[in-house]
Amino acid sequence: MKARAGRVAVLALGILGVLPAAPAHAAPAIDLDRDTVKPGQTVTVRLTGWDPGNLLVELCGNEARRGTADCAVASSATTHVREGEAATVLLNVTAPPVGCPCVISVRPVTGGTPRTVPITVTDVPVLSPSQRRTATAAGADRQITATKVTVRGGGFGESWFGGTAHRTLRVTLLNEGDAPLTDPPLSLTAGRGSEPADLVTAPALGTLAPGEERTYEIPVSLPAPAFGRYTIRGEITGVDEPIAFTATTSSYPWALPVLAALLIPLPALTRRRPPARGTALDAGTVRPATSFTMNQTVAANVAWWSRIRELPPESVADSLASLTGRPRTPADLASANPVCSFDADDLQALSQILDIPLPALLLPAPAPDKPESPPKPARRTKDAPRPPEKSTPTVPLPIRPDQSAK
Numbered sequence: 001m002k003a004r005a006g007r008v009a010v011l012a013l014g015i016l017g018v019l020p021a022a023p024a025h026a027a028p029a030i031d032l033d034r035d036t037v038k039p040g041q042t043v044t045v046r047l048t049g050w051d052p053g054n055l056l057v058e059l060c061g062n063e064a065r066r067g068t069a070d071c072a073v074a075s076s077a078t079t080h081v082r083e084g085e086a087a088t089v090l091l092n093v094t095a096p097p098v099g100c101p102c103v104i105s106v107r108p109v110t111g112g113t114p115r116t117v118p119i120t121v122t123d124v125p126v127l128s129p130s131q132r133r134t135a136t137a138a139g140a141d142r143q144i145t146a147t148k149v150t151v152r153g154g155g156f157g158e159s160w161f162g163g164t165a166h167r168t169l170r171v172t173l174l175n176e177g178d179a180p181l182t183d184p185p186l187s188l189t190a191g192r193g194s195e196p197a198d199l200v201t202a203p204a205l206g207t208l209a210p211g212e213e214r215t216y217e218i219p220v221s222l223p224a225p226a227f228g229r230y231t232i233r234g235e236i237t238g239v240d241e242p243i244a245f246t247a248t249t250s251s252y253p254w255a256l257p258v259l260a261a262l263l264i265p266l267p268a269l270t271r272r273r274p275p276a277r278g279t280a281l282d283a284g285t286v287r288p289a290t291s292f293t294m295n296q297t298v299a300a301n302v303a304w305w306s307r308i309r310e311l312p313p314e315s316v317a318d319s320l321a322s323l324t325g326r327p328r329t330p331a332d333l334a335s336a337n338p339v340c341s342f343d344a345d346d347l348q349a350l351s352q353i354l355d356i357p358l359p360a361l362l363l364p365a366p367a368p369d370k371p372e373s374p375p376k377p378a379r380r381t382k383d384a385p386r387p388p389e390k391s392t393p394t395v396p397l398p399i400r401p402d403q404s405a406k
Contacts (some may be wrong), residue, residue, distance in 0.1 A: 012307055028388070030106055030117045037093045037123040045104060046088040048087055052083045054109045054189060054197070056237060061096030061124070062132055066106045071105060072239035073181045074097045074204070076107060080197055099127040109187050109235045143177035144184060146245040147213065151220075151232060155292060165226035165251035169218040171234065175208040182207045184238035190220055196231050198223075205236075226251040228348050229360065252344045290320035298342045298350075299335035305354040316353055323349035335365075 026049035033044040045057055056078055058064075060071035075094040081087045096102060102121045107114035153167040169188070175181050188200035200220055208214060222230055229250045235241050306316050313330035321328045324345050331337060342350075351358040 021076070021308070026058045028106075028115055030104060030115060030121060032104060032117060035118075036120040036122065039093050039095050039124075040095045042090050043093060043104070043119070044189070045106070046086060047079070047081060047106060048086045049236075050087070051108075052081055054078055054080050054187065054199070055087070055106055056109045056185070056187065057089045058105045058185075059091060059093060059096060059102065059119070059121070060099040060105045060116070061100050061102050062127060063101050064103050064114065065132065067114075067240075068185070068238040068242075070096060070098050070214075071238065073185045076185045076238075078187045078199065080170055080199060082135070093341065095119065095121070098150060099125040099131070101126065109237065126184055135290070141177040142181060142239040143175070143241060144181060144239050144243060145174045145176050146171055146236075146243060147174050148172040148215075149234075149245045149247045151247045151249040159359055163224045163226070164397050165221045165222040167222065167249050169220050169232055169234070169247060170215060171218070171245065171247075171308070172213060172215045173205070173208065173236075174213040175210055177240070178210050180207055180209050181205075184236050187235050187237075188218065188232065190222060190232045191232055194231055196233055200232070202234075221252055222249075228252075228345075281308055294362070295340050296335045297365060298347070298361050299333055299337070299340050299364075301361045301363070302333050302350060302354070303335060304365050305356055309354055311354070316350075319353045320346065320349050323352065365369045 028050045029048045031046040031048070033046075036183060043059075047055065047057075056076060058068065058071040058073065058076040060068075060130050062070040064070050072094045075092045077091050078087050079087045079089045100121055102124065103116035104119050104120050105114040105116045148171070150170045151167050152170060153165075181208065183204050186202040186205055188202045189196040190200060191198045200218070202217060203216065205216070206214075220232055223285050229248060232247045232249065234245050302316065303313075306313060313333060317328040317330050320333075332340060334340065345356055347361055350361060396402070
């Protein structure tokens with residue numbers, strides 16, 4: 001028995017020995033559809049194993065030893081890589097500012113060490129080993145600074161009804177170096193949160209002379225439904241020290257609460273009935289109040305949807321406090337609270353917590369469930385047969401003796 005167990009153990013170890021080890025996380029890779037190109041053509045760059053984020057792809061000379069200073073920045077391309085997915089970029093081939101050896105360079109737009117693969121570009125001279133220069137920290141003369149960044153826009157338009165919001169990014173750039181800058185690559189992204197991922201078409205910056213300052217106005221569209229706060233992030237590479245800048249804006253569908261406020265009285269008007277004839281209210285009788293403020297309407301909807309979603313008031317209040325950063329209690333969300341108040345951030349957070357469209361919080365709240373009343377007897381129609389009448393038995397009256405003689 002022991003010998004058999006030993007043979008089984010040896011066999012198991014042998015099987016484990018031939019099994020391949022678990023593969024490690026794949027390193028970022030760059031694959032090209034061709035290894036020889038000429039200016040005017042395109043090359044397909046396939047990226048695998050990269051961390052999620054925005055990547056910059058460039059064709060560079062001089063083996064990209066000086067970074068983007070050796071690259072054809074005017075024809076560079078950017079792409080966004082999703083978690084666990086590959087990305088493909090079509091790169092237009094233009095002659096780099098220096099001779100070959102040429103490479104395709106890929107790196108995150110936020111900076112970092114690039115990865116390169118060699119490529120042959122015909123009609124571009126090849127530098128001798130003595131001509132190839134390396135980058136040094138001293139003598140950097142390609143410097144650019146964003147001196148002012150603002151966002152304009154937000155007037156009346158389709159965004160007031162939850163549509164696309166249109167903004168204008170206004171950025172002022174200053175060339176602080178002693179060399180002219182020609183079309184340094186600008187990449188723009190926009191979206192919610194501090195790390196926006198939606199790419200925005202960026203214009204060519206042209207040539208900035210040393211000491212020149214220029215302001216650019218760039219249109220930015222925030223896709224529908226535009227609601228909440230947005231971040232616009234810009235990055236400029238192709239200089240000795242790449243820079244990044246951010247600006248924030250917001251968009252809220254202000255027209256929807258106004259429409260809801262106009263619609264709220266309608267159900268109340270349709271339910272009104274004139275008093276019956278011959279009845280009147282006493283002079284001292286106070287009519288019950290039936291109107292609600294917009295905040296009370298929102299609170300009533302929160303209570304109704306909380307019951308539908310089976311969420312206790314304490315859970316809704318805690319979630320709202322977590323999303324908005326302001327402490328809330330169930331009493332703050334009660335429609336009976338005369339000082340309950342909700343701003344646009346609260347509405348957005350509540351729509352996420354209750355998993356409902358935001359306009360559902362602004363419409364008249366459904367009436368609370370009432371116990372069913374006993375059914376009323378059906379009314380008899382004119383042609384319906386009458387029920388048979390119950391006959392009353394006749395009881396003879398006793399006869400008095402004096403009446404019988406008559």
